[in-house]
């Protein structure tokens with residue numbers, strides 16, 4: 001049977017008249033219906049762990065806008081929690097975790113096969129979504145990449161420069177490597193269960209890949225992604241995977257080939273014209289409108305959206321933002337972006 005889902009066609013390497021569209025953090029605080037469901041759940045983590053409500057917020061942007069893909073509603077920090085870390089969110093500040101900085105902290109973590117009790121509600125959310133999504137909408141599962149997740153586990157919070165993680169890497173390489181390994185193995189198990197529950201595509205978020213330089217980039221961004229992708233594709237032949245080594249800059253070049261990813265997601269620090277020439281030559285790319293346009297809208301949004309669609313028009317492309325949409329975005333601007341992309345069908 002010929003594939004009819006636009007997102008899967010782009011990931012298979014097809015160039016379509018207009019690209020499929022979805023947005024990072026498309027279920028989020030900029031939507032009044034999200035805020036209402038989050039209020040009903042009580043707090044963010046309860047929302048993540050209540051399958052009916054997590055499925056509901058995943059579906060909200062699909063109903064409102066008809067995106068070509070839905071991304072499972074969850075968080076990259078559920079894996080550390082399943083490994084035994086304490087996790088909580090401080091309103092207006094972000095996540096807090098118990099830290100892993102000494103061998104004893106690492107020894108107290110659970111093994112890769114002991115994470116599923118905690119994560120079972122996430123798999124249930126995927127099963128609900130696989131049943132309820134419209135037939136043209138692709139379901140994307142995800143996890144954080146080991147380096148990015150490790151930066152939160154080591155610092156116990158988000159950090160501007162990932163200093164604590166870089167420090168541990170320099171001062172106790174064996175412990176740092178053991179943590180990356182445990183996360184790599186647990187991520188494979190977690191993502192594999194998402195696929196068994198009905199996820200059709202996976203995305204690996206390496207939000208802090210840009211702070212790795214030189215050999216550390218190979219070792220902690222590229223190699224873990226390669227291991228995770230190889231193992232998942234061995235277990236689930238034909239499964240498409242999107243890698244997001246955010247802020248990788250010149251190291252976006254060749255990243256898909258080196259890791260086996262079917263698509264790389266581009267942040268908006270690289271120009272679409274450059275990326276078309278140097279990254280899209282290897283296959284599908286995703287991106288890369290600056291999320292600030294979702295706040296400001298108007299002619300700039302339209303011009304920049306058209307520029308990106310045009311730059312990537314001669315190869316496989318998935319339209320997205322360069323990073324997540326922010327809570328101050330205007331829902332009307334999202335509609336304007338979609339209308340602009342879909343209005344560009346080649347004659």
Ligand code: CP3
Pocket residue numbers: 023024025026027028029038044071072073074075076077093094095142144158205207324
């Ligand atoms: O894209 C989606 O809609 C899917 C769901 C999703 C969330 N977080 C929901 C969320 C995904 C894919 C993530 C990934 C994630 N989480 C990343 C990697 C991508 C990125 O943005 O760089 C990171 C670093 C996290 C960790 C995290 N979660 C932080 C730092 C925060 C706090 C920041 C903030 O915006 O408050 C979260 C909370 C979070 N995760 C929210 C959402 C919708 C906001 C929570 C709320 O409703 O209060």
